[in-house]
Amino acid sequence: MAPSPRTVTTARLRVRPLTDADHDLWVRLHTDPAQYPFAPWAVAPDAATAEGMLERALTHWAEHGFGYGVVEDRASGEALGVAGLIHGREREHLNLYYRFDRPHHGRGLGPEVARALVADAIEHGPGLPITATARPDHRASIRTAERAGLTLLGAAKPDVVFPGVPRAVAERARAADPADVPAPVVLLAPSVEVHREPFDAPTREQVLDLWCATNDAGGAVGFVPGAPRSAVSAALAAHEEQMGAGRAVAVLLRGADRSVVALAWWGGDANPLRAHRRTAYRVMTDPQRRGRNLGRLLMAAMHRVGREDGVALAELTVRGGTGVEAFYAGLGYTEVGRLPGGIRLSEDDERDEIRMARRLDGRPLS
Template sequence: MPPAPVVETARLTLRPPVAGDRDAWVALHRDPRTYWHAPHAMAESDEAAEEFFEATRQHWDDRGFGVWVASSHGSGDVVGVCGLREVDRDAHFLNLYYRLGFEHQGHGLGKEMSRTSAAHAVEFLPRLSVRALVKEVNTPSVRTALGAGLERVGTRVLHDDLPDEPPSTVFEAPSAEAVGSFDEATREQILDLWVRTNDAGGAVGFTAGASRADVDARLSAAESEMESGMRVAVVQRSAADERVLGLAFLSEGPNPLLSHTRWVYTVMTDPAARGRNLGRLLMAGTHRVARKLGVEILSLGVRSGTGTSRFYEACGYHESGRVLGAIRVAPGDERDDITMTRRLDDRVLRPDPRN
């Protein structure tokens, strides 16, 4: 499935640039207030900014993805640009690029659009890693890269750096890949992650305080299903040191009439990195793996009272069922068992009118 050319976030529409965006693009890339950290990086003329604009449109024509123009839902005004581009054919990575108009800074829009861009790349553009090249002096952009889920992995000298200018820091998104079995080191990291997630209040199949032995038994059961081919693990790993950051399971049921569907189980990311977009990146990788398996519909269960429904809604899921009070967390504390579903072809879910 090709990447969608237009993507909606909570406050923004991200779309390919059209001819009518030229003036807004030039103004954005010729405003010295947004280049305070590197004045020499600003387009040296309106003509140079226009060349960048046309190159961006050509990138879309050639590759089917690129840097979006971000416009506000309310006014339709262009607030900035964001997206991914191949800097050159030999770079072997996608560069996460984002720039906000000066008057739109400070409202979290950069984080919103960069998080969406990174997740979109993990889901639809897995051929190349996702990176951002940022000067450490540009602290707002550093925060944006970190908030999008990227980590520091090294440095890189850019072609337009001044002779005495420090290199840019390279930030890279974690990987998320299908795994059919766990080696000993990976298994131990997953067990640690599961225990820490549960202890931090995550809804991952246990009540608070579950023993490590109980979690180990559940992990062993999952491994048995993996051996039988009924379950696949999606493991998220750090780009910096390959440690396990997240985990999700895709489970197939025994009913052949449901062979085009899977259940997503035990979604978890490192509790120490909450707020860093890892969950969104993990779900994006899970969707990519499911599509590769030929899956059309994904469902998952959510425990009410955790606030996670909003997260899954942002990942494209919709509530499709609810059993009231089915989850007894503690005596007198009963939660709803909510089923949420997403079609991976993004067709609208509609009930069958036949009784």
């Protein structure tokens, strides 16, 4: 049985499942030549062709419980466009897609919805590579995918092979293109890795690099900027000892170049009365890739792993004065406690320790 359809929300938008009632919006978007300035050959030539596309999109929802949805304004309920992810034809990847009605172009809606959809796919989707394709001169579309967390790999030229991307992605991206136009480009989202044992040597070095870079950029991950690498390495060794003992799980994201770009741990409690709880700690992302949705994608991966491990209640603490509590509030976390001055960075710099929590089992926190 397909899972129940999900509605994805952002600050301004709601993405709900596509239905037969969306016929007019779908046909208008896909038969309007002005919607395809960078690929005029791709516009549906008539309503019947667009209706066939709609039927396939509806079938995907029926079979898989997710797919292309309608983007609505949360305040007014107005339909603004369509967006979502679907299986590639070979079922080896998920394809990210977005198309907004022309009156709503230039409002930043694409990045807003794409960031939420990619995170939702990582948290709830089938665990396949997430890709997008675009015309090489369609910079706005490429930037939207990049801000959602995807990395531009290059042009889908004949015989090209992109590591981590099924060959069919590049082949199908250019299949309907005229022979005399430049090849489309392919983008890829970070992949998720779960480590329940200490890291191998190469991964450990990358984790250490990321942790030190985060420290030096002012990230609240246990140290102050300029902390010696040896001190960070000792802290990492302690976490690896917890992993080896089954008390911690590391969740990391690897970029398209296979570098570790984000990392966090789930820590458990030996008390059986707290077996349903986990604490997220050392949440870090590559400072050189800020603004690329990595924090949201990492927490989506953390939540997925937590649910798979039977976690019902997720907890974390944040350092006051960083503003990061707003980020976690946007992910459904609620402040449940605050210790004024609980974190001392120096004799004259004490910060509140803020405790936050959320349920992962669908129940309300209260």
